[in-house]
Amino acid sequence: MDSNEATTSESVSKKKGKTKKVKRKVKHDEAPVQEMEQAEGEETEKKSESGPCFPPTFSVSEIKNKQRRHSMFLKLKEEKRKAPPKEVPKTIENQRIYDETTVNPEDEEVAFDEGTDEFSAYFNRLTNPKVLITTSDRPRGRTVRFCEQLATVIPHAHVYYRRGLALKRVIPQCVSRGFTYLMVINEDRKVPNGLVLCHLPDGPTAHFKVSNVRLRKEMKRRGKDPTEHVPEVILNNFTTRLGHSIGRMFAALFPHDPQFVGRQVATFHNQRDFIFFRFHRYIFKNEKKVGIQELGPRFTLKLRSLQKGTFDSKFGEYEWVHKRHEMDSSRRKFHL
């Protein structure tokens, strides 16, 4: 009973509303015709009425009164200047196709997975990193200098000459001498073009394509050589599960506690599946302003494959392999 009464009253009020609207519309249609004849008092009343709603086919040019028309036009121009807000331009990063494997920070499974994977020994502070840097056989000048500079940037890094030794034989020797990482810079035509990063006890091996290598000599406005202080590490934009694994791999290259006295920072910035490495020295001029100087080598990496286990390209199991024709078909899909 109550509900029925309510509905009937609602319908009644709706009808009233409709009639009101109809009356208002009728008034507006008559208004322009009668404007010339009516006095100012009535005009002001109509202004207040015409403020809230206009019929849809009304335009400024229909107002016959020149002064009124001018004032309406100025009002419209004002509104246009204020609104609309500037549109956000579309970029490839904006339009990136959402990756299903993007890690949610609260995901327990991923947290457990990362807590027990091969890097857990490093992240639980049980081991300290020790890196062995070597090259492919018979490296030329540029690659040698690159290795030397990398060794200054990464603490506890040792460069060894590769005497044509097989990596599968080098790895057990490294493990016995307590190395945690093996870094092999591959050279092609006197220029470094590949990097194999192998986490040692039995960890994953990542194979990268290296491009755009700039040695210290070639860098403009660079600072003095890096000191022995342990740098801070910045890892940007490693969002997916694969990105997380690679990010952890880079993080485990450097010792845990950075020495802030040294004011040095190594950055691995991931954008569109390219990882940019930069090494800077920073100085805070005041609380808000920082000055940075780029030291050290600069290079770009692109992940080609991530293999489970130590280096075994023939018989190893791959966690991720870059397949150009399948994965590069969309310009907005990225994997790291």
Added chain:
Amino acid sequence: MSAKSQICSIWLGSETGILKGVSLTKKQAFNFCEMSCLSRDQEVCVMAWGDPHESEVLVGSVNGTVKTFSTDKGIFTATRECGDPSQGRFTGLAVTDSSMITCVESGLLKVWKEGSTETVEINVGNGICRMQQNPSQRHRVATGGKENPLKVWDLERPDKPIFTAKNVAHDWLDMRVPVWVRDIGFIPDSDKIVTCTGHHQVRVYDPSTPQRRPVLEARFGEYPLTALSLPASQGTVVVGNTHGELAILDLRKGLVRGCLKGLAGAVRGLQCHPSLPLVASCGLDRFLRVHSLEDRSLQHKSSSADVSGDVEEVKAEEDEVWDTMETVTEKTKKRAAQKDEATVTEVDGKKKRKLVKK
């Protein structure tokens, strides 16, 4: 919990010990794990159906335990200690009448009888990669591994294998061809056995013939083949390798019929549907994919947070689960029927004309 487990049509075992059930109709994955304490030594190595009605899943872990999971109830019902980690991981799990067969990497094949603690033990040789049971003759088991050729054992006569494969002849450099059997499959309705090797070969053996060497040898890719599965249609086999390449091979000539695209990581588990032309694959890239074997397209893809080790599937009895996929095949059948009708009417028309002329 039981409602969730009853609608799952694909079961996956993961490296963290979690058993995942995926429901394709609802496109959802559910995690089932025994306790809140997960650990890496609970990693799932093998999975098998506990009974012919597929109401129980047996899950074998790295630490030597075999857990029974009931799909009706949605919980782990029993745990059994079947060996210790020192002998290696489980490479095969099977069930006959009332006993369970387990095989580990060191070659110790044990038959565990229900209720009694006595076990029948067979030493199959070192370095076993896979042990598989013949689905039609459940007391026959095949084993193979690294430098361990394919052997077929009859559990009623455990002292000697009924069939041992012989290595192929020396290659073109007159060097011995290495043996590395990674996965084994029994071809239904015949005695033949298909194996895939770590040296990217697929071989078919026929124990009923006196020839102990492979009857057919096919090669695919350049990387070790890790998993193999036989689809419902005869004459083909689906294989996967460590680079994530899945291929359908023809077993009559040994040619590649086609590749299934999409996987980015090594294939760890492959399972074909018993009656429909579908194959489910899981691997190190943390995705479960279901492909259709006819047009090689991806039907379903779902992610799991960690690496999946093994795949099991539900039989076609639960037709409502697979309904959405069945409609595709029905359309083609209708078109074929219409074509037949058209030809029949044409023939009738011609016959009538002949009668009129007469």
